[in-house]
Amino acid sequence: MTAESAERAQQHYDPRDVQEKWQQRWAGMDLFRASDDPADQRPRTYLLDMFPYPSGDLHMGHAEAYAIADAIARYYFHRGDNVLHPIGWDAFGLPAENAAIRNNTHPADWTYANIETQAASFRRYAVSFDWSRRLQTCDPEYYRWNQWLFLRFYERGLAYRKDGYVNWCPVDQTVLANEQVIAGRCERCGSEVVRRMLTQWYFKITEYADRLLADMEPLADKWPDPVLLMQRNWIGRSQGAEIRFPVEGLQEPVTVFTTRPDTLFGATFFVVAADSPLAAEICAPERQAALEEYLTGVRKLTDIERQAADRPKTGVFLGRHAINPGTGEPIPVWASDYVLPDYGTGAIMAVPAHDQRDLDFARAHDLPVRVVVETGEPDPAETGVATPGDGELINSGPLDGLGKAEAIARITGILAADGNGRAAVSYRLRDWLVSRQRFWGTPIPIVYCDACGEMPVPEEQLPVVLPDLRGQDLAPRGVSPLAAATDWVNTECPKCGGHALRDTDTMDTFVDSSWYFLRYCSPHYTGGPFDEAAVRRWAPVDLYVGGVEHAILHLLYSRFFVKVLHDMGTLDFTEPFTRLLNQGQVVNQGRAMSKSLGNGVDLGEQLAVYGVDAIRLTMIFASPPEDDVDWADVNPDAQVKFLGRVWRVSADVGSAAAAGAAEAGAPDGGAAGAGSAAVAGGEGAGHGDVALRRVTHRTIEEVTRLVEVARLNVAVARMMELVSATRKAIDSGPGPADPAVREAAETLVVLLSLFAPYTAEECWELLGHEPSVAQAVWPVADPELLVQERVTCVVQVAGKVRDRLEVPPGISEAELRELALAAPGAVRALAGREPQRVIVRPPRLVNIVPA
Numbered sequence: 134m135t136a137e138s139a140e141r142a143q144q145h146y147d148p149r150d151v152q153e154k155w156q157q158r159w160a161g162m163d164l165f166r167a168s169d170d171p172a173d174q175r176p177r178t179y180l181l182d183m184f185p186y187p188s189g190d191l192h193m194g195h196a197e198a199y200a201i202a203d204a205i206a207r208y209y210f211h212r213g214d215n216v217l218h219p220i221g222w223d224a225f226g227l228p229a230e231n232a233a234i235r236n237n238t239h240p241a242d243w244t245y246a247n248i249e250t251q252a253a254s255f256r257r258y259a260v261s262f263d264w265s266r267r268l269q270t271c272d273p274e275y276y277r278w279n280q281w282l283f284l285r286f287y288e289r290g291l292a293y294r295k296d297g298y299v300n301w302c303p304v305d306q307t308v309l310a311n312e313q314v315i316a317g318r319c320e321r322c323g324s325e326v327v328r329r330m331l332t333q334w335y336f337k338i339t340e341y342a343d344r345l346l347a348d349m350e351p352l353a354d355k356w357p358d359p360v361l362l363m364q365r366n367w368i369g370r371s372q373g374a375e376i377r378f379p380v381e382g383l384q385e386p387v388t389v390f391t392t393r394p395d396t397l398f399g400a401t402f403f404v405v406a407a408d409s410p411l412a413a414e415i416c417a418p419e420r421q422a423a424l425e426e427y428l429t430g431v432r433k434l435t436d437i438e439r440q441a442a443d444r445p446k447t448g449v450f451l452g453r454h455a456i457n458p459g460t461g462e463p464i465p466v467w468a469s470d471y472v473l474p475d476y477g478t479g480a481i482m483a484v485p486a487h488d489q490r491d492l493d494f495a496r497a498h499d500l501p502v503r504v505v506v507e508t509g510e511p512d513p514a515e516t517g518v519a520t521p522g523d524g525e526l527i528n529s530g531p532l533d534g535l536g537k538a539e540a541i542a543r544i545t546g547i548l549a550a551d552g553n554g555r556a557a558v559s560y561r562l563r564d565w566l567v568s569r570q571r572f573w574g575t576p577i578p579i580v581y582c583d584a585c586g587e588m589p590v591p592e593e594q595l596p597v598v599l600p601d602l603r604g605q606d607l608a609p610r611g612v613s614p615l616a617a618a619t620d621w622v623n624t625e626c627p628k629c630g631g632h633a634l635r636d637t638d639t640m641d642t643f644v645d646s647s648w649y650f651l652r653y654c655s656p657h658y659t660g661g662p663f664d665e666a667a668v669r670r671w672a673p674v675d676l677y678v679g680g681v682e683h684a685i686l687h688l689l690y691s692r693f694f695v696k697v698l699h700d701m702g703t704l705d706f707t708e709p710f711t712r713l714l715n716q717g718q719v720v721n722q723g724r725a726m727s728k729s730l731g732n733g734v735d736l737g738e739q740l741a742v743y744g745v746d747a748i749r750l751t752m753i754f755a756s757p758p759e760d761d762v763d764w765a766d767v768n769p770d771a772q773v774k775f776l777g778r779v780w781r782v783s784a785d786v787g788s789a790a791a792a793g794a795a796e797a798g799a800p801d802g803g804a805a806g807a808g809s810a811a812v813a814g815g816e817g818a819g820h821g822d823v824a825l826r827r828v829t830h831r832t833i834e835e836v837t838r839l840v841e842v843a844r845l846n847v848a849v850a851r852m853m854e855l856v857s858a859t860r861k862a863i864d865s866g867p868g869p870a871d872p873a874v875r876e877a878a879e880t881l882v883v884l885l886s887l888f889a890p891y892t893a894e895e896c897w898e899l900l901g902h903e904p905s906v907a908q909a910v911w912p913v914a915d916p917e918l919l920v921q922e923r924v925t926c927v928v929q930v931a932g933k934v935r936d937r938l939e940v941p942p943g944i945s946e947a948e949l950r951e952l953a954l955a956a957p958g959a960v961r962a963l964a965g966r967e968p969q970r971v972i973v974r975p976p977r978l979v980n981i982v983p984a
Contacts, residue, residue, distance in 0.1 A: 369561025821873030
């Protein structure tokens with residue numbers, strides 16, 4: 134410990150005071166650069182945070198997410214792994230374009246300024262990024278490869294263009310994917326979404342539906358169950374049958390899909406989507422005016438409104454009849470808004486006795502109701518309540534007396550034999566609409582030639598770079614702003630050399646984020662979107678950290694991209710992210726932070742008041758990562774005091790070492806170099822206070838285990854216990870010069886460096902080490918010091934034994950509760966449900982009662 138360090142040790146510690154000092158020292162050290170040297174035999178770990186959108190400076194949500202991921206990344210650095218922990222920006226999108234319109238600038242000006250602001254904040258927040266791999270998706274060097282990938286999809290028939298109804302935001306004046314419509318409103322601006330017919334580009338994600346489902350099985354213990362459930366539901370695989378209904382006026386029968394072909398004999402009418410081409414095709418001439426009048430109202434409705442269960446069922450008779458292939462009876466054909474044009478074939482067989490929406494429609498329009506499944510419940514025609522359950526088939530000819538499964542098999546066979554149907558699978562998933570009528574995105578690399586038609590841009594002409602539009606030239610006008618850039622739009626056909634027009638739409642920004650994790654492996658590679666050898670070294674991502682709001686969109690699209698790239702032969706794996714960790718939200722007073730609610734909390738102000746380390750610790754200690762953090766319920770000042778206690782322990786130990794060295798005539802009382810950490814052996818002489826050593830080594834063992842399962846809040850609690858034990862040993866035990874006290878202090882500082890890097894670095898210096906503590910070896914617990922009496926605790930969920938834990942007999946109720954809730958068997962049994970009660974009887978029983 135130097136004289137300067139000794140002088141500082143006499144002062145009160147403020148964690149803010151050391152930030153600037155260590156930022157400057159770290160800047161030249163390049164501590165976290167991943168090695169691409171093939172000769173480097175260290176275990177490789179690829180840990181990735183979902184990259185941010187540069188909408189301004191970092192906010193409270195960023196503070197939580199990046200504190201969690203950084204703690205885990207630093208742990209693997211300490212363990213000696215070759216860690217890839219990169220950073221970049223998801224930089225295309227509407228906010229930049231809207232800002233450019235307001236400020237009469239180019240979207241790039243706003244975007245790159247915000248990126249630099251966030252980059253400076255990330256450095257201040259001391260996140261262990263490899264800055265040499267930084268990327269921005271709005272760089273032509275990046276989006277060139279979006280275009281290259283688009284063309285590879287196009288060659289494989291996975292990118293195609295078609296006319297269809299789309300979700301249209303009238304404010305942003307652009308198309309939205311189904312996933313971007315929340316409760317009938319634009320996820321970005323909140324305006325009501327309308328339906329509109331446009332010619333758009335799609336990616337054929339439906340071709341991968343079965344693989345997207347099947348490949349979730351290996352993720353079952355590695356991804357949160359709610360995320361997997363949301364993806365399964367979004368894909369929505371349904372087993373059933375396709376049934377062909379002859380319809381008056383049509384040469385070919387209309388096919389419908391149903392999961393209940395056994396109820397065919399109860400189909401008493403037929404419904405088509407009012408705004409589908411099929412409705413216009415079927416409609417009798419004398420009913421055309423009525424259909425057109427009805428359509429006027431339908432076009433104002435969102436899909437969510439059309440499918441609302443409590444909405445009155447409206448429709449118009451089309452003046453035609455279909456033939457029920459089961460009964461041979463003619464049934465009336467209606468058009469209604471409760472059937473959607475892009476779901477299945479846009480037509481359904483209506484079985485009002487056993488489907489509530491069909492029953493509501495039948496009662497509204499005086500249509501017959503025929504019960505064909507005997508469920509033991511009252512007649513729906515009288516009660517107005519459909520009976521969708523299972524039972525014995527009645528009024529169904531050859532199906533009478535059969536149960537559901539047998540009846541489905543029998544009717545499917547009959548329909549197939551007669552040429553009227555077949556067994557089939559249907560999906561809720563729709564192809565991914567990737568066209569956007571905006572400027573600030575990747576241009577679609579297609580041109581249109583009068584002579585040659587639709588032509589891909591040759592690879593050597595990539596990237597197709599955005600023109601320089603700014604200000605009001607970017608204002609939405611119902612078509613892409615690119616259409617106004619006539620010099621850019623007019624081009625040559627790559628095949629015949631004649632006049633051609635560029636596609637003026639840009640790609641959905643989810644294309645950018647569907648493969649960026651591969652680019653990080655070789656961000657400066659120019660021979661393709663990524664160096665395949667580098668990807669084989671690093672990918673797939675070992676741990677991906679981000680919010681659950683991306684459960685469907687981003688994660689599903691990334692999985693799709695990886696499967697396509699695997700089929701192209703460029704990847705040797707089929708899933709992008711081996712493990713997934715979702716963090717909760719940071720809320721205030723139980724509600725999401727919002728300017729309109731007046732409950733927003735400014736991260737910059739919090740950092741100025743408490744310092745980076747205290748905010749990071751507050752986020753970590755507040756709850757398990759997946760739970761929300763309510764800022765109204767936390768106390769950053771408590772973490773400032775805790776950090777002061779750690780600093781005082783280090784200062785006392787460092788001062789004692791300096792004093793001892795002075796007495797011995799040595800120039801300094803420092804310890805080993807930066808790459809070391811105290812890892813004691815057994816209980817032999819010279820190792821100091823045995824009781825403290827037991828606490829230290831139990832802490833090492835428990836914090837190691839807790840970090841590996843991401844129970845970071847409990848890990849911090851164990852460190853707090855070690856601080857108390859060390860303080861006690863200094864004040865009323867063997868004193869700060871004892872070897873066990875130094876071992877405890879050094880261990881504590883290495884563990885703390887995961888969560889509070891500035892304080893840990895300062896304490897490491899006080900203890901006589903050269904920087905950086907980030908390079909210190911992770912301490913290893915001595916098994917001899919872990920030996921103590923253990924008892925078996927049974928963990929029950931809803932009264933059933935789901936796990937067993939080996940615990941100390943004196944374990945506290947709070948500690949045992951935390952361990953039980955984190956037990957793998959209990960987590961699986963809860964399946965995402967919150968516990969209603971947790972009954973703890975230390976040390977032998979915990980019973981968890983699910984909500």
